[in-house]
Amino acid sequence: MAAENKLTWDSLPYQILPWLREALVTRGYENMTPVQASVIPLFSGNKDVVVQAVTGSGKTLAFVIPVLEKLCHFLREESAFKRGHFGSLIICPTKELAFQIEAVINNLVELCPDSDYQLKTQAVLGGVGSVSTDVQNFLKSRAQIIIATPGRALEFLQQSVVKSSSCQVLVLDEADRLLDHDFNSEMSLIAKILPRQKRVGMFSATMSAVIDDVFKLGMTNPVRITVKSDHLSKKLVPSKLKLFYSIVPADEKIGLLFHMLESYQFKRAIVYFPTCVCVSHFYLLLNHLLSCLKKKVEDYEVMKLYSLHGKLQLETRIKTLSRFSGVSECKNVLLSTDVAARGLDIPDVDLVIQLDPPTDPDVFVHRCGRAGRAGKTGTAVVFLTPGLEESYVEFMGLRNVELHHLSHAHYNPQKFEWIDMESRAWLLADRARHEIATKAFVTYIRHYSKHSAASIFRVSALDYWKLAKGFSLFRFPKMPENKFINDFPDGGFIDKSVDFERYSFLGTQKENARLQNINSSSKAMQLNEARLAVNARKEKNLPWSKRSKSNSNESQSSLSSKERKVKERLLLPDDGIQEIQDDWKDLVRANKRRKASEITGVFDEL
Numbered sequence: 388m389a390a391e392n393k394l395t396w397d398s399l400p401y402q403i404l405p406w407l408r409e410a411l412v413t414r415g416y417e418n419m420t421p422v423q424a425s426v427i428p429l430f431s432g433n434k435d436v437v438v439q440a441v442t443g444s445g446k447t448l449a450f451v452i453p454v455l456e457k458l459c460h461f462l463r464e465e466s467a468f469k470r471g472h473f474g475s476l477i478i479c480p481t482k483e484l485a486f487q488i489e490a491v492i493n494n495l496v497e498l499c500p501d502s503d504y505q506l507k508t509q510a511v512l513g514g515v516g517s518v519s520t521d522v523q524n525f526l527k528s529r530a531q532i533i534i535a536t537p538g539r540a541l542e543f544l545q546q547s548v549v550k551s552s553s554c555q556v557l558v559l560d561e562a563d564r565l566l567d568h569d570f571n572s573e574m575s576l577i578a579k580i581l582p583r584q585k586r587v588g589m590f591s592a593t594m595s596a597v598i599d600d601v602f603k604l605g606m607t608n609p610v611r612i613t614v615k616s617d618h619l620s621k622k623l624v625p626s627k628l629k630l631f632y633s634i635v636p637a638d639e640k641i642g643l644l645f646h647m648l649e650s651y652q653f654k655r656a657i658v659y660f661p662t663c664v665c666v667s668h669f670y671l672l673l674n675h676l677l678s679c680l681k682k683k684v685e686d687y688e689v690m691k692l693y694s695l696h697g698k699l700q701l702e703t704r705i706k707t708l709s710r711f712s713g714v715s716e717c718k719n720v721l722l723s724t725d726v727a728a729r730g731l732d733i734p735d736v737d738l739v740i741q742l743d744p745p746t747d748p749d750v751f752v753h754r755c756g757r758a759g760r761a762g763k764t765g766t767a768v769v770f771l772t773p774g775l776e777e778s779y780v781e782f783m784g785l786r787n788v789e790l791h792h793l794s795h796a797h798y799n800p801q802k803f804e805w806i807d808m809e810s811r812a813w814l815l816a817d818r819a820r821h822e823i824a825t826k827a828f829v830t831y832i833r834h835y836s837k838h839s840a841a842s843i844f845r846v847s848a849l850d851y852w853k854l855a856k857g858f859s860l861f862r863f864p865k866m867p868e869n870k871f872i873n874d875f876p877d878g879g880f881i882d883k884s885v886d887f888e889r890y891s892f893l894g895t896q897k898e899n900a901r902l903q904n905i906n907s908s909s910k911a912m913q914l915n916e917a918r919l920a921v922n923a924r925k926e927k928n929l930p931w932s933k934r935s936k937s938n939s940n941e942s943q944s945s946l947s948s949k950e951r952k953v954k955e956r957l958l959l960p961d962d963g964i965q966e967i968q969d970d971w972k973d974l975v976r977a978n979k980r981r982k983a984s985e986i987t988g989v990f991d992e993l
């Protein structure tokens with residue numbers, strides 16, 4: 388990092404522990420960054436701090452150094468923490484970030500020659516093993532520094548053998564995220580469990596809404612420290628990070644993305660998508676398009692794609708991140724949800740592309756901030772669709788985030804028509820791909836409805852035809868939003884040439900199940916027809932006054948009340964019981980999954 392004004396470790400108003408100073412220099416941190424110079428003396432002393440500093444400015448060391456110093460001082464006086472006690476709790480919103488913080492600490496601690504200190508860390512993470520395993524490991528290792536995600540941190544603290552009375556420091560990394568409504572209740576309970584006599588540090592690049600919560604966490608005399616990109620500007624992003632927007636119709640986004648990934652010079656890029664299924668769909672599709680290019684162009688410069696989202700196993704997520712960050716001969720591109728938006732420090736990410744702005748404008752700053760870190764240059768581009776979304780530029784300007792227009796003079800949409808053709812052929816080859824694309828489309832719309840800037844991002848104003856084309860859909864799914872679609876086609880069929888009766892799965896098991904389903908549906912239809920005929924005959928024999936009542940009872944009774952509600956919600960035309968039952972089953976499954984993911988943590992939604 389460029390040392391502005393040479394802030395050496397010796398220029399601190401007190402002397403940093405000699406082993407730590409040496410370890411820092413050995414690890415390449417010759418000088419302090421501005422945020423470290425401002426925070427360390429206060430937080431190592433007796434102040435609680437609320438720190439807002441631009442992405443990539445070195446906030447991690449700004450809390451890691453005080454944490455290590457406090458624990459070393461404690462250990463020097465008390466020689467050890469009692470069994471079941473710990474000295475510091477660092478909470479962050481994602482597992483990836485927890486591992487990253489743990490690595491930064493261990494990287495320094497392993498250079499500590501003084502056997503008196505023996506500082507140890509433990510990651511305590513939701514969805515990883517059980518809390519009782521965490522406790523067993525903790526009692527065995529006697530780790531003094533716990534790095535945890537909020538839900539598991541609370542569970543851990545609630546175990547009777549875990550004693551929090553010796554906790555000296557509480558750190559909230561990405562504090563604004565930890566104090567928002569998703570985690571607020573856990574954080575309040577954690578604050579009640581921890582002793583009052585502790586230092587608290589809150590860190591983030593965005594701190595819009597946390598100030599009211601400061602006192603809830605037991606901060607007695609907090610100091611607010613704000614470090615902007617340079618002293619004169621109010622900018623919330625690093626000065627070497629250039630922010631751009633491009634106006635792109637929804638059906639041209641993938642073409643333009645391809646163009647940029649092909650023609651831009653970069654080492655590592657992160658492309659953000661709104662939901663896990665969107666990442667899965669576009670990861671598969673883009674990989675296919677890349678393989679097409681490799682066949683067409685002989686010396687095509689290979690680009691490697693990676694996908695990351697919260698529905699992947701933790702092990703896969705960690706492996707993906709390490710491969711994406713590792714040495715590579717070619718350009719590396721990570722397709723991700725917001726699971727990689729905050730805190731991740733991946734070397735040499737120099738390009739960030741957002742296919743859509745995030746629902747929370749603060750997340751925009753964090754996403755962009757994966758590039759242009761530690762004084763390096765970076766570029767971040769967001770795609771906006773023409774119409775209402777253009778006002779996002781002004782909206783962000785009011786938040787001191789200045790976006791510049793990026794035109795793509797060398798981009799010729801016609802040159803990318805092959806993408807539409809290849810995508811179509813690829814989807815037609817396997818009905819499963821169309822199912823994923825459909826799910827991605829639905830989750831996209833659900834996600835779009837959650838934008839906090841609701842006047843800019845209106846579900847009713849979306850261009851559904853172009854959007855569906857962007858997802859390569861052959862048929863609109865049944866969903867309440869269909870009422871917003873102009874000239875909604877009969878049965879939702881967009882591409883009438885696709886015969887859905889014959890549209891098959893590549894996998895034999897799925898295809899057999901589909902064929903069986905068709906078979907049993909047609910049998911059910913025959914039975915139903917027979918039943919209707921019997922009913923019609925019965926009705927003929929009924930007195931006239933009772934006819935209509937019995938008719939309505941008949942049609943209603945074949946559906947359960949829940950199914951009826953689903954039918955109403957889906958605005959279905961009266962097109963068969965089987966489909967309603969399928970939709971109902973899907974909804975029940977989705978609800979179960981949602982409940983399960985609520986238990987494992989909100990970030991699993993990403």
Ligand SMILES: Nc1ncnc2c1ncn2[C@@H]1O[C@H](COP(=O)(O)OP(=O)(O)OP(=O)(O)O)[C@@H](O)[C@H]1O
Pocket residue numbers: 388415416417418419420423440441442443444445446447448591592729730731732756760761
């Ligand atoms: N004193 C220093 N000298 C040189 N490099 C540093 C120094 N402090 C931190 N860095 C490097 O700067 C990069 C960014 O640091 P860090 O991840 O702590 O940023 P951050 O402010 O927490 O960012 P974010 O807001 O995105 O979480 C890291 O690669 C880190 O190694």
